[in-house]
Amino acid sequence: MTDFQATRAMFDLPDGVTYLDGNSLGPLPAAAPERMARAMRGEWGEMLITGWNKAGWMDQPARLGDRIGRLIGAPEGTTVLGDTLSIKVHQALAAALALRPERRVILSDSGNFPSDLYMAQGLVEQLGRGHELRVVAPEEVEAAIDEDVAVTMITEVDYRTGRRHDMPALIAKAHAAGALAIWDLAHSAGAVDVDVAAADTDFAVGCTYKFLNGGPGAPAFIHVAPRLIDEVQPALSGWLGHADPFAFEPGYRPGPAIARMRVGTPPVLAMAALETALDIWDGVDMTDLRAASLALGDRFIAGVEAACPELELATPREHAQRGSQVSFRHPQGYAVMQALIAQGVIGDFRAPDILRFGITPLYLSEGDIDRAVDVLAAILRDKSWDRPEFHARAAVT
Known part of the structure; x- marks a missing residue:
């Protein structure tokens, strides 16, 4: 049984803050500053370039990839880290299209994260x-x-509404039609009970700075099904995806298995921080996490609907159709969210009218949920959101 009081103690959360935005950026693992200092002083500072061998920097993408793989049901040796999520989307999509050269349609949906669609549009034109x-x-x-x-x-999980697709059913339908399937797990990894192997996923990608708590700009991951990996020809043939990077050959030879999906030099310091976040996950059972997430989500929905009738639920009520966030609509959603943040309840806003709240049992309790409901209800009741400073749009919403 997962001890969520123990996991909460593993995060450095500011006093007086109820943090409901882990679906956008996870909070700081308490062990991360010391681990970062050790990487900077003891590894980079003392070892200098020898850290690539002595500190195991070169092995980080595969080693941490396997740790993430365990959270998404991926077999060992099929997940690797590095680069950004957009890069990983491009890699997966280019590889999938090359495996189906006689077909021309990429199918996506209007709830997909826009960056994924942008990458697809750019690749089509290219x-x-x-x-x-x-x-x-x-x-x-x-x-x-x-x-x-x-x-x-x-x-898998809509970034605005929290609606969750039926991954196994859609993969089965795609395979029956002769198509391949790519899944973006940005709002799934560390949030819901994903099993890419059981679902027979072809490609999966995701970021590590949301529910996995790796820190701002933490590297992304890519998983390729074992049955496909030796067929995949990397469209982004970076030097670390080469079969022998330090042979410095003029021509590219893809590395073995998932190693070929590496592109650029590993972000060593970012991976050091991510490693401390993954240490927290070693004591977490994903079944327990999912049950706790749904219970907290139900509590939040019931509380908001009872106290804030002017808000409209945008997230499915059915557990099977919901990720680990709850979203509500309000015509002045941006201003309402700014007023909430000013009172120490942090969620975020997505255009045109969505207030998003991440439900993360690793560090949220029933008391946090109840406080968020109370503060939100008071803001709406008093219309304290309708102040000029709360309407002023910042660069990041």
């Missing part, structure tokens, strides 16, 4: 071979999968 990015409503994805589709590219 290839110049008549590919089409076909975008349908989330609930229409299954019906839209046909024999024209080369690959489905879906984010």
Whole structure:
């Protein structure tokens, strides 16, 4: 049984703050500053360039990739870290299209994260071979999968509403139609009970700075199914994806298995911070996490609907259709959220009218949920959100 009081103590959370934005940026693991200092002084400072060998920097992407793989149901040796999520989306999509050269349709949905769609649009233009990015409503994805589709590219949990797709069902439909499936797990890894092997996922990608708490700009990961990895030809053939990076050959030879999905030099300091976050996960059972997340989410929905009737629930009530966030709509959602943040309840806003709240049992309790409901209700009751400073848009919402 997971001890969530113990995991809460492993984070450095500011006093007086109720943090409901782990779906956007996880909080600081308490052990991270010391680990970062050790990496900087004891490794970079003392070892200098020998740290690549002595401190194991070169092995970080694969070693930490396997630790993330355990959280998403991926077999050992099929997940690797490095670069950004957009880069990993590009890698997966280019590889999938190359494996289905006779097909031209990339199928996605309007709830997908825009950056994924941007990467697909750019790749279509770059290839110049008549590919089409076909975008349908989330609930229409299954019906839209046909024999024209080369690959489905879906984010499992909608970043705005928290709606969760049925990954196994959509993968089965894609495979039956001869298509491949890419899944973006940015709002799934560390949030819900994912099993990419059981679902027979072809490619999975995700970031580590949200529910995995790796820190701002922490590296992304990519998983490739073992049955495909030796067929995949990397579109981004970076030096660390080479079979022998330090041979410095003029021509590219892809590395073995998942190593070929590496691109650039590992972000050593960022991975040091991520390592401390993954230490916390060693004591977490994902079944316990999911049950606690749903219970806290139900409590938040019930509390807000009872106290804030002017808000409209945007997140599915059904557990199977919900990720680990709860979203509500309000015409002045941005100002309401700024007023909440000013009182120490931190969520975030997504256009045009979504207030998002991440439900993260690693460090949230029932008391935190109840405080958030009370503060939100008071802000709406008193209309204290309607002040000029709360309407002023910042660069990051």
